[in-house]
Amino acid sequence: MPGSTLVTGIGELTTNAPGGPGTRDGDPTGLVTDAVVLLDGGRVAWAGPAREARDAVGHALDGREPDVTVDAGGRAVLPGFVDSHTHLVFAGDRAAEFEARMAGRPYEAGGIRSTVAATRAASDDVLRAGLARHLDEAARQGTTTVEVKGGYGLTVADEERSVRLAREVTPEVTFLGAHVVPVEYAGRADAYVDLVCGEMLAMCAPHARWVDVFCETGAFTPEQSRRVLEAGAAAGLGVRVHANQLAPGDGVRLAVGLGAAAVDHCTYLTDDDVAALAGSWTDSGTRPDGTSGAVAGTVATLLPGVEFSTRQPYPDARRLLDAGAVVALASDCNPGSSYTSSMPLCVALAVREMRMTVAEAVWSATAGGALALRRDDVGHLAPGARADVVLLDAPSRTHLAYRPGVPLIAKTWRSGHPHP
Ligand code: NIG
Numbered sequence: 001m002p003g004s005t006l007v008t009g010i011g012e013l014t015t016n017a018p019g020g021p022g023t024r025d026g027d028p029t030g031l032v033t034d035a036v037v038l039l040d041g042g043r044v045a046w047a048g049p050a051r052e053a054r055d056a057v058g059h060a061l062d063g064r065e066p067d068v069t070v071d072a073g074g075r076a077v078l079p080g081f082v083d084s085h086t087h088l089v090f091a092g093d094r095a096a097e098f099e100a101r102m103a104g105r106p107y108e109a110g111g112i113r114s115t116v117a118a119t120r121a122a123s124d125d126v127l128r129a130g131l132a133r134h135l136d137e138a139a140r141q142g143t144t145t146v147e148v149k150g151g152y153g154l155t156v157a158d159e160e161r162s163v164r165l166a167r168e169v170t171p172e173v174t175f176l177g178a179h180v181v182p183v184e185y186a187g188r189a190d191a192y193v194d195l196v197c198g199e200m201l202a203m204c205a206p207h208a209r210w211v212d213v214f215c216e217t218g219a220f221t222p223e224q225s226r227r228v229l230e231a232g233a234a235a236g237l238g239v240r241v242h243a244n245q246l247a248p249g250d251g252v253r254l255a256v257g258l259g260a261a262a263v264d265h266c267t268y269l270t271d272d273d274v275a276a277l278a279g280s281w282t283d284s285g286t287r288p289d290g291t292s293g294a295v296a297g298t299v300a301t302l303l304p305g306v307e308f309s310t311r312q313p314y315p316d317a318r319r320l321l322d323a324g325a326v327v328a329l330a331s332d333c334n335p336g337s338s339y340t341s342s343m344p345l346c347v348a349l350a351v352r353e354m355r356m357t358v359a360e361a362v363w364s365a366t367a368g369g370a371l372a373l374r375r376d377d378v379g380h381l382a383p384g385a386r387a388d389v390v391l392l393d394a395p396s397r398t399h400l401a402y403r404p405g406v407p408l409i410a411k412t413w414r415s416g417h418p419h420p
């Protein structure tokens with residue numbers, strides 16, 4: 001159990017805890033200036049303005065001195081990033097495919113199959129080493145919670161292995177046997193869906209928290225997707241969906257209708273899709289700031305690394321936000337459509353290309369990701385939350401977008417443990 005750490009001299013603290021000490025009314029990011037954060041036993045013990053810290057910290061520590069004190073020197077602090085969408089169990093890379101795309105070739109869902117061949121051929125240790133390398137890379141960029149999908153195995157044994165290895169590194173594991181129809185089932189997609197809903201799900205569900213499907217032309221139809229998601233839900237898994245990435249389609253409304261925690265990509269949306277996403281929050285009577293109990297809406301998770309790497313148009317975050325939908329940002333780190341693990345890059349792209357304000361983008365990359373994973377212990381800094389904290393080498397969170405590509409993560413704490 002980590003001891004206590006007091007971080008003082010914070011120029012700008014993003015708490016995502018509206019109503020907390022020192023926050024302003026109507027600011028969902030709960031920004032506090034000249035602030036202090038106290039971590040104790042792996043949890044946040046207190047966060048608020050320096051002027052209230054003396055009494056609050058003394059009270060929280062019961063008169064003990066903090067074990068460690070860190071002076072932020074006027075720099076900015078925020079919750080660790082919650083990357084709610086990655087595909088990190090894979091082998092090989094597709095740099096040549098990326099290069100061809102940049103020379104004018106379109107992105108196609110079928111590219112997934114080349115990673116499937118490399119992943120099947122890899123040993124457990126090669127896959128474990130890849131996972132560890134990418135997770136370390138993400139941690140150095142401020143990610144403290146990560147979801148990991150399978151989906152590059154596409155046999156019962158290879159998908160079981162994928163989710164089992166993912167479960168060694170995170171509880172947020174997603175079964176994605178329905179990523180694409182594998183070559184050996186070409187022309188027999190329904191037979192493959194039978195396998196996914198039957199033996200594959202039975203072997204994978206014990207390691208997974210979520211079920212996912214790629215509902216898109218070239219992958220699975222809405223009917224096939226519904227079968228997979230309903231089977232997963234019947235096996236006790238939460239629902240999330242890849243949809244509307246390459247063209248408009250029925251995936252978003254299918255996801256909302258099934259009460260999915262998130263529908264990811266959302267690049268091509270109709271007005272009905274946007275209304276369905278927004279309505280999922282108002283209809284369920286829950287509020288995205290988590291102030292009214294259980295979360296039941298469907299988060300629209302936007303993945304700007306994909307549009308960057310596939311030269312597609314960026315999703316219109318402004319349209320979703322203005323309609324009242326809840327937006328998360330995630331990396332979609334995978335070797336095909338988005339080979340970045342950088343949440344700061346996603347924030348920068350969202351601000352520059354998707355008409356999000358800095359405050360909205362930072363919220364979506366932290367609290368939004370937590371909602372997309374239906375987690376109430378991460379993505380914010382309030383007493384009781386997990387002590388997942390990022391200290392920036394910058395005076396404000398704006399620098400995440402203002403200084404793209406610059407390594408701005410000075411220090412990270414995960415469950416109160418410091419890195420580096
Ligand atoms: O999220 N959309 C489907 N799956 C991945 C693509 C994976 C790949 O191209 O290998 C995605 O973009």
Ligand code: FE
Nearest residue numbers: 085087242332
């Ligand atoms: Fe994905």
